Amino acid sequence: MTYLSAALFIIGTELTRGVIADKHCQLLSSQLTQLGYRVDRMVLVPDDGTIAEVLEDCIAHCDVVLLTGGLGPTSDDMTRSIVASLAKVPLVRDKQTFELLYQRIGERIWGANEQQTMIPEGFEAIPNPFGTAAGFRGFIPSGNRHIACVAMPGPPREMDPMFFDEVLPWLAQLIGHDDFSRSEYSTFLIPEAKLEELCKSVTFNGLTWGTRFQDLKISLYLNGGDSEERTVMADHLRSLVGPSLVIDGDVMPSDLLTDLLLERNETISCAESCTSGFIAKLLTDKRGSSAWFYGGVVTYANEAKREFLGVSELTLDTHGAVSEACVREMAKGVLDRSKTDWSIAVSGIAGPDGGSKEKPIGTVWFGFAGKNRPTEAVCVHLSTWGRESVRRKASVVALILASRYIKGDCLLDTVDKWQYI
Amino acid sequence: MTYLSAALFIIGTELTRGVIADKHCQLLSSQLTQLGYRVDRMVLVPDDGTIAEVLEDCIAHCDVVLLTGGLGPTSDDMTRSIVASLAKVPLVRDKQTFELLYQRIGERIWGANEQQTMIPEGFEAIPNPFGTAAGFRGFIPSGNRHIACVAMPGPPREMDPMFFDEVLPWLAQLIGHDDFSRSEYSTFLIPEAKLEELCKSVTFNGLTWGTRFQDLKISLYLNGGDSEERTVMADHLRSLVGPSLVIDGDVMPSDLLTDLLLERNETISCAESCTSGFIAKLLTDKRGSSAWFYGGVVTYANEAKREFLGVSELTLDTHGAVSEACVREMAKGVLDRSKTDWSIAVSGIAGPDGGSKEKPIGTVWFGFAGKNRPTEAVCVHLSTWGRESVRRKASVVALILASRYIKGDCLLDTVDKWQYI
Numbered sequence: 001m002t003y004l005s006a007a008l009f010i011i012g013t014e015l016t017r018g019v020i021a022d023k024h025c026q027l028l029s030s031q032l033t034q035l036g037y038r039v040d041r042m043v044l045v046p047d048d049g050t051i052a053e054v055l056e057d058c059i060a061h062c063d064v065v066l067l068t069g070g071l072g073p074t075s076d077d078m079t080r081s082i083v084a085s086l087a088k089v090p091l092v093r094d095k096q097t098f099e100l101l102y103q104r105i106g107e108r109i110w111g112a113n114e115q116q117t118m119i120p121e122g123f124e125a126i127p128n129p130f131g132t133a134a135g136f137r138g139f140i141p142s143g144n145r146h147i148a149c150v151a152m153p154g155p156p157r158e159m160d161p162m163f164f165d166e167v168l169p170w171l172a173q174l175i176g177h178d179d180f181s182r183s184e185y186s187t188f189l190i191p192e193a194k195l196e197e198l199c200k201s202v203t204f205n206g207l208t209w210g211t212r213f214q215d216l217k218i219s220l221y222l223n224g225g226d227s228e229e230r231t232v233m234a235d236h237l238r239s240l241v242g243p244s245l246v247i248d249g250d251v252m253p254s255d256l257l258t259d260l261l262l263e264r265n266e267t268i269s270c271a272e273s274c275t276s277g278f279i280a281k282l283l284t285d286k287r288g289s290s291a292w293f294y295g296g297v298v299t300y301a302n303e304a305k306r307e308f309l310g311v312s313e314l315t316l317d318t319h320g321a322v323s324e325a326c327v328r329e330m331a332k333g334v335l336d337r338s339k340t341d342w343s344i345a346v347s348g349i350a351g352p353d354g355g356s357k358e359k360p361i362g363t364v365w366f367g368f369a370g371k372n373r374p375t376e377a378v379c380v381h382l383s384t385w386g387r388e389s390v391r392r393k394a395s396v397v398a399l400i401l402a403s404r405y406i407k408g409d410c411l412l413d414t415v416d417k418w419q420y421i
Numbered sequence: 422m423t424y425l426s427a428a429l430f431i432i433g434t435e436l437t438r439g440v441i442a443d444k445h446c447q448l449l450s451s452q453l454t455q456l457g458y459r460v461d462r463m464v465l466v467p468d469d470g471t472i473a474e475v476l477e478d479c480i481a482h483c484d485v486v487l488l489t490g491g492l493g494p495t496s497d498d499m500t501r502s503i504v505a506s507l508a509k510v511p512l513v514r515d516k517q518t519f520e521l522l523y524q525r526i527g528e529r530i531w532g533a534n535e536q537q538t539m540i541p542e543g544f545e546a547i548p549n550p551f552g553t554a555a556g557f558r559g560f561i562p563s564g565n566r567h568i569a570c571v572a573m574p575g576p577p578r579e580m581d582p583m584f585f586d587e588v589l590p591w592l593a594q595l596i597g598h599d600d601f602s603r604s605e606y607s608t609f610l611i612p613e614a615k616l617e618e619l620c621k622s623v624t625f626n627g628l629t630w631g632t633r634f635q636d637l638k639i640s641l642y643l644n645g646g647d648s649e650e651r652t653v654m655a656d657h658l659r660s661l662v663g664p665s666l667v668i669d670g671d672v673m674p675s676d677l678l679t680d681l682l683l684e685r686n687e688t689i690s691c692a693e694s695c696t697s698g699f700i701a702k703l704l705t706d707k708r709g710s711s712a713w714f715y716g717g718v719v720t721y722a723n724e725a726k727r728e729f730l731g732v733s734e735l736t737l738d739t740h741g742a743v744s745e746a747c748v749r750e751m752a753k754g755v756l757d758r759s760k761t762d763w764s765i766a767v768s769g770i771a772g773p774d775g776g777s778k779e780k781p782i783g784t785v786w787f788g789f790a791g792k793n794r795p796t797e798a799v800c801v802h803l804s805t806w807g808r809e810s811v812r813r814k815a816s817v818v819a820l821i822l823a824s825r826y827i828k829g830d831c832l833l834d835t836v837d838k839w840q841y842i
Contacts, residue, residue, distance in 0.1 A: 017450060017454045018451025018460075019451070022447070025436070025439070026436075026439045029436070029437050031439070041465065041466050042465040044463040045462050050482070053482075276698075276701045276704070278698060278699075279698070280719040280721075283697070290722060293722075296698070298701040300701075300716040301711060304759065307758055308758070351708075
């Protein structure tokens with residue numbers, strides 16, 4: 001049969017009483033979606049009562065059911081017996097699971113833990129190196145269908161490694177990835193809906209993709225094909241959005257810059273207006289940041305631009321704070337005072353007030369200076385989803401452009417490709 | 422009939438694709454549990470396809486069903502028509518909802534938004550001050566039972582106020598609390614588990630409570646009793662954690678400071694080391710921040726403390742950067758250069774490197790200066806849940822202490838009460 005629709009079944013009274021927040025649904029559904037499954041429902045139920053009935057309903061409607069929780073050693077933990085009963089098989093002791101657990105806890109196994117070595121007959125045990133509850137997987141007959149069923153322990157530190165190491169490859173095979181493999185990319189500044197649309201336009205040979213939103217970036221996973229084909233698809237994408245917005249591997253926008261500085265053994269400082277400290281904050285998110293970050297100034301008021309950076313009154317009066325002349329003087333000013341190798345300057349209109357016809361909200365000027373490099377400046381018009389969004393995007397742009405500037409790339413060429421930000 | 426068992430029904434394809442994490446389940450289930458309901462299932466489904474069928478199953482088994490999502494203006498948004506069809510009534514336009522929306526968006530209402538003013542006949546509309554989708558509540562007949570059904574919009578910033586202001590009191594009445602009322606407080610720096618424990622220790626006369634975690638604060642809701650009793654409970658709590666960590670109403674730690682500055686028509690600047698720009702960022706999160714914020718310096722390197730703030734080499738050599746002498750000089754330095762009314766200085770050890778026996782990770786010094794006020798400094802030892810957590814907590818501490826300093830309170834007395842942060 002074809003396996004396509006999936007259900008998640010999360011068991012835990014602490015969830016339905018609101019004591020803790022569920023951590024599995026997003027992780028599992030994003031991974032299943034990436035493999036090509038359609039997650040049709042995610043159900044959270046308490047330990048007591050209605051598990052069997054709700055699970056039966058899931059099985060009647062989905063091809064794959066992933067369960068988490070209810071594998072503990074107490075009488076509340078009923079996942080094993082419920083699955084066995086739905087599959088109409090007895091629970092049997094899994095020899096290997098028993099031996100592994102016996103090695104770890106010895107004679108104590110004869111208490112409640114012994115039941116944790118039982119699995120439904122015909123199912124396959126999944127070892128759990130981080131806890132006493134083994135998982136299991138197998139098929140539950142339902143009419144002429146065979147529903148794939150996987151049970152995993154509830155605690156994330158046990159579930160997560162079991163899922164990624166043992167269950168994900170199995171599910172990949174089940175949906176038809178013979179040789180399941182994937183590549184990870186980090187994308188910046190492209191709205192998720194646009195990224196989806198662009199991937200659709202460049203995919204070929206059945207390559208699939210999945211995305212995961214994480215704070216300042218969206219992770220992009222290309223699935224299927226061989227690694228060369230996935231690279232071709234990523235390169236197609238880069239040709240549409242610019243190479244600086246799609247980066248190999250799992251990196252944050254600040255990593256691009258700080259890894260480069262670390263490699264070159266160089267330092268940076270920054271002068272911020274509209275981002276008001278957020279770039280400085282991002283540059284110090286990682287341990288050891290004193291190796292590359294000197295410090296900077298937040299020159300929110302115009303007087304601060306004059307006092308701390310020596311921006312001229314003439315510049316501010318003639319061109320305003322959001323201008324090429326101003327960010328050039330800001331970049332030069334902080335570089336000279338800091339004596340760092342490089343500097344970043346940002347001045348823009350975050351809104352919701354302060355926009356004008358000439359300089360609408362989202363207009364941001366970026367300036368860059370280096371010890372032995374002519375100062376450069378470039379303007380970007382950010383789409384505006386509110387003050388916070390403009391500030392966050394401007395910070396990401398500054399970090400990306402700084403790394404391009406240090407590498408000697410033309411900034412105008414770089415931002416020219418950014419039609420979607 | 423008796424209303425006891427509840428189901429949550431969360432609609433959104435972005436949830437079942439794992440694009441975003443659900444934020445409603447924990448909030449709603451904890452509140453329902455506190456009222457005395459038993460949450461029997463929480464179901465998340467995509468916009469497309471199986472909503473009606475799964476919802477019907479919920480209605481067959483539970484007394485109360487809360488729905489979120491699917492109230493938008495597009496054809497994907499089917500909550501209204503599905504509920505109407507289950508209740509076997511037509512959709513009708515709610516006059517008041519229509520008029521309110523017309524006042525806000527005018528003729529544009531005649532596009533897709535018009536359907537957002539339709540509700541199932543016999544149901545009651547719930548106004549949505551933060552979006553275009555009204556909610557609704559009513560009863561769905563099922564055999565000889567009448568299932569209570571509430572539909573709310575999906576976005577948390579629309580759902581949360583609607584739930585707390587309009588739905589929670591209704592649900593309280595439904596389960597038999599005759600005179601349900603509540604008070605909201607904002608708590609800072611107290612871990613959620615500790616807050617829970619403290620509430621348990623000070624509750625009386627059957628007052629209940631609920632908490633909601635939001636970025637830099639935890640909202641605390643006290644439910645039941647009369648407003649005087651709730652005030653007594655809040656005061657008990659304050660006597661345990663210090664009055665500055667439990668504030669009436671819905672406020673962010675930066676509001677405490679910026680509202681005060683706005684009221685006094687005064688300005689502030691800051692000098693940050695370990696928080697590296699985050700305080701400056703928080704002080705400018707709100708529109709119009711140039712009224713109170715001048716700017717500041719991020720003096721990450723020791724040379725930056727000397728260059729930008731005039732911190733003496735002797736101080737740095739003798740006491741180190743994380744010291745009383747250093748933050749005093751930082752605060753004074755930035756005040757003198759900025760000519761603001763007030764200034765904040767922070768220097769601490771965020772980790773994971775740099776801790777020592779004398780100055781373990783989490784040690785943070787705070788300095789405050791004012792035009793006509795002696796400079797003050799105080800040290801706080803923050804519990805360490807990682808670099809990011811120390812930096813965020815230090816920023817909140819700085820904002821709270823700055824407002825106390827401006828008010829003329831003794832800082833040592835204030836932090837003395839903070840045994841749980």
